[in-house]
Amino acid sequence: MESTARGLPKLTDSPCRGTSCNRCAEICPTNAINVFGSGDTTKVALDLGSCIGCSLCIDNCPTETIRENRSTELAVRRREHLLLINDHAVEKEFSKEEESPKTNPFGMSLSARVVSTGCSACDLEIGAAGNPIFDMERFGVRVVASPRHADALLVTGPVGKGMQMPLKRCYEAMTEPKSVVAVGTCAISGGVHKGSYTEANGVDSVLPVDVYIPGCPPHPWSIIDGVLKAMGKKR
Amino acid sequence: MIPLVKEVSEDNLVSSIKDWLAGGQLRRLTFVTSLDGKQLAVLLLDPLSGAAELWFTPLKGNSYKSLTLSFASCHWFERAVWDMFGLEPIGHPRLKHLLLHESYEANYYPLRANDLLCQATENDRCYKFLEVKGEGVYEIPVGPIHAGIIEPGHFRFSCFGENILNLEIRLGYLHRGIEKKLTEVDWKKARFVAEAAASDTAVANALAHAIAVESICEIDVPPLADALRTIALELERLSMHIIDVGGMAADIGFLGVSSSMSRLRGKSLEIAQALSGNRFMRGFVTPGGVSLYRAEEIGGIRANLKELANELKPVLNLFRENQTAIERMASIGVISKALVEDFGIVGVAARATDVAYDTRQYFRQGLYPEFAPNVTVADSGDILARTLVRMGEIDTSIKVIDRVLDSLDGNSCSVELPKKLRADMVGLGVVEAFRGELIHLMCTDSSGKIKRYAIKDPSQNNWTALSIAIRNNLIADFPLCNKSFSLSYGGNDL
Numbered sequence: 061m062e063s064t065a066r067g068l069p070k071l072t073d074s075p076c077r078g079t080s081c082n083r084c085a086e087i088c089p090t091n092a093i094n095v096f097g098s099g100d101t102t103k104v105a106l107d108l109g110s111c112i113g114c115s116l117c118i119d120n121c122p123t124e125t126i127r128e129n130r131s132t133e134l135a136v137r138r139r140e141h142l143l144l145i146n147d148h149a150v151e152k153e154f155s156k157e158e159e160s161p162k163t164n165p166f167g168m169s170l171s172a173r174v175v176s177t178g179c180s181a182c183d184l185e186i187g188a189a190g191n192p193i194f195d196m197e198r199f200g201v202r203v204v205a206s207p208r209h210a211d212a213l214l215v216t217g218p219v220g221k222g223m224q225m226p227l228k229r230c231y232e233a234m235t236e237p238k239s240v241v242a243v244g245t246c247a248i249s250g251g252v253h254k255g256s257y258t259e260a261n262g263v264d265s266v267l268p269v270d271v272y273i274p275g276c277p278p279h280p281w282s283i284i285d286g287v288l289k290a291m292g293k294k295r
Numbered sequence: 296m297i298p299l300v301k302e303v304s305e306d307n308l309v310s311s312i313k314d315w316l317a318g319g320q321l322r323r324l325t326f327v328t329s330l331d332g333k334q335l336a337v338l339l340l341d342p343l344s345g346a347a348e349l350w351f352t353p354l355k356g357n358s359y360k361s362l363t364l365s366f367a368s369c370h371w372f373e374r375a376v377w378d379m380f381g382l383e384p385i386g387h388p389r390l391k392h393l394l395l396h397e398s399y400e401a402n403y404y405p406l407r408a409n410d411l412l413c414q415a416t417e418n419d420r421c422y423k424f425l426e427v428k429g430e431g432v433y434e435i436p437v438g439p440i441h442a443g444i445i446e447p448g449h450f451r452f453s454c455f456g457e458n459i460l461n462l463e464i465r466l467g468y469l470h471r472g473i474e475k476k477l478t479e480v481d482w483k484k485a486r487f488v489a490e491a492a493a494s495d496t497a498v499a500n501a502l503a504h505a506i507a508v509e510s511i512c513e514i515d516v517p518p519l520a521d522a523l524r525t526i527a528l529e530l531e532r533l534s535m536h537i538i539d540v541g542g543m544a545a546d547i548g549f550l551g552v553s554s555s556m557s558r559l560r561g562k563s564l565e566i567a568q569a570l571s572g573n574r575f576m577r578g579f580v581t582p583g584g585v586s587l588y589r590a591e592e593i594g595g596i597r598a599n600l601k602e603l604a605n606e607l608k609p610v611l612n613l614f615r616e617n618q619t620a621i622e623r624m625a626s627i628g629v630i631s632k633a634l635v636e637d638f639g640i641v642g643v644a645a646r647a648t649d650v651a652y653d654t655r656q657y658f659r660q661g662l663y664p665e666f667a668p669n670v671t672v673a674d675s676g677d678i679l680a681r682t683l684v685r686m687g688e689i690d691t692s693i694k695v696i697d698r699v700l701d702s703l704d705g706n707s708c709s710v711e712l713p714k715k716l717r718a719d720m721v722g723l724g725v726v727e728a729f730r731g732e733l734i735h736l737m738c739t740d741s742s743g744k745i746k747r748y749a750i751k752d753p754s755q756n757n758w759t760a761l762s763i764a765i766r767n768n769l770i771a772d773f774p775l776c777n778k779s780f781s782l783s784y785g786g787n788d789l
Contacts, residue, residue: 064568065572065573090487113573114487115587174443175447176444176445176447177468177469179491179493180446180493180495180784181494181495181575181577183444183446184494184495184538184575188564191557191561192554193558193561203443203444205443220470220471221396221398221470222396222470223447224398226440251491253473253491257472257475260472277494277575
């Protein structure tokens with residue numbers, strides 16, 4: 061990632077002061093952080109799938125338990141892998157479970173359909189991933205205009221009630237095999253819209269998701285990383 | 296800004312508004328809404344004096360005489376009020392649901408405090424498009440999901456041959472319940488929701504929110520914060536105008552220019568990222584000032600801006616001077632000055648018909664109005680005029696950023712906010728977003744909680760202009776015409 065960019069947070073081994081501090085949990089705009097336990101057993105749980113990358117927790121952590129993550133390789137295949145806990149045993153268990161998809165039909169190239177259900181930041185970044193700077197097409201990824209031509213469905217935004225039916229119909233119009241990529245925090249969990257009366261709680265509640273790309277919006281490099289994961293080109 | 300709050304009776308409302316509008320030049324009826332369904336709230340702006348008035352009209356029932364009959368610009372807002380509060384505008388010429396579709400229960404009004412006073416007559420939320428009848432007339436439905444990477448909305452064209460007789464635009468697919476969410480979250484975290492209203496306009500939304508909060512708290516931000524806000528606002532305008540002009544070139548098939556513009560937009564986003572750590576400058580403007588400011592980046596920003604300006608110049612000139620491009624854009628998608636005035640069209644679309652309305656000239660936002668550049672206008676009201684206005688604004692934005700960078704002064708870039716908002720207050724933020732006049736209105740209750748938060752996005756005015764501009768043009772001209780307005784779906788649907 062470029063030196064000037066703010067990354068998403070990550071957790072370190074540095075011991076946390078626990079609920080007596082709790083500043084990160086209080087300040088988080090999407091309640092993505094949970095601090096529990098006390099003394100030596102204190103744990104911090106951070107849900108990257110709810111994180112909007114405001115970096116308030118990083119700036120307000122006195123023990124440096126929460127630090128900036130400079131990596132753009134953030135996409136995962138399973139929702140629970142975005143739930144970080146500062147406990148190495150748990151992390152190892154996760155990485156063991158991480159596996160490539162059983163079949164890998166999109167190894168060489170991928171045609172992607174983009175459906176937006178959100179505020180347009182993620183859409184602009186998908187657009188940017190295709191511009192001459194990031195040039196997603198050199199990896200064999202094309203954005204196509206019809207679900208009939210698409211192997212993967214890239215969904216941005218929290219999928220409120222108004223878009224649930226059109227999104228389902230778009231998915232149904234795609235031929236097998238097909239995969240779904242949730243692009244951005246809203247698409248993963250609803251982000252700042254979670255729990256609203258519009259039932260905007262993410263793509264999961266409507267379609268089965270294969271790859272999750274966190275970020276608000278994700279950096280174009282992160283989007284390319286996620287699409288490559290959907291193609292099985294990356295683990 | 297704190298608007299003057301006044302109560303006006305239902306019977307006198309229309310005549311009072313007419314009198315008020317006649318009382319001064321440039322006066323505007325900006326939008327109509329309600330607080331909790333028991334009254335109408337009308338916001339009036341007087342740009343020349345920089346003042347605003349908020350009129351409350353108590354209602355006895357759940358209907359009122361439609362203001363649209365007297366003020367055409369209210370038509371879209373009255374539809375939103377119907378959906379959100381169940382207040383029916385009697386006599387509205389095209390009353391249709393705007394934000395809540397069939398998937399919502401009938402008689403569900405998310406922002407209404409109490410149940411309806413009497414049952415609504417007809418509310419099955421079904422949507423009927425205007426039918427254009429006649430031999431050879433056919434319909435083309437497009438959307439809600441479009442072919443490219445773009446937000447969803449539905450267009451229904453009624454065509455005769457290749458001519459578009461009528462275009463009806465149905466929106467609301469992106470409705471995420473932002474206005475209600477803003478009353479539910481802690482007010483110190485509300486800025487993140489306000490910003491998400493339309494993230495291509497993140498800075499302008501954050502700034503309008505910040506100004507509304509600051510006016511309620513009665514605090515002034517340090518001069519450095521004002522300067523940085525101005526830079527951020529203009530950087531956002533610059534990035535979005537670059538991509539919009541590039542999009543015009545792409546739709547014409549002028550691919551050299553469009554590729555260059557998408558690369559150059561990347562450069563302007565890099566500048567934005569150097570300033571704030573984020574390409575969209577999200578989380579940068581906060582109530583009380585700005586956060587995440589890094590003074591050590593300013594030197595690099597200045598150098599990169601200069602480079603960007605130099606690289607933009609030949610590309611823009613190539614586009615401006617290409618006769619094929621000019622002919623493709625001229626005399627298509629024309630809107631008249633009268634339409635702009637009647638329907639309250641704002642931003643680039645208004646300035647392209649020689650209406651020089653730019654809130655930066657009148658309302659306090661960042662370092663404006665002191666730093667306000669001359670307003671860029673064109674007069675033909677067509678696609679070409681809108682593109683030329685955008686190109687002109689790219690130049691002025693660069694000049695403004697350059698000027699502000701030279702005058703950065705001080706170290707403090709934020710002030711502490713109070714623990715609570717003041718009770719029973721109304722705060723207002725008016726900002727010239729890259730699409731035009733953006734307004735955030737915030738009302739607190741007796742305990743200092745936000746009880747109503749209303750956002751008026753410039754697109755809510757301008758969607759009407761698009762559907763009228765494309766009439767009697769070819770169906771093939773629609774993508775170009777649509778791009779030239781560059782409207783927000785999310786900002787409209789909220």
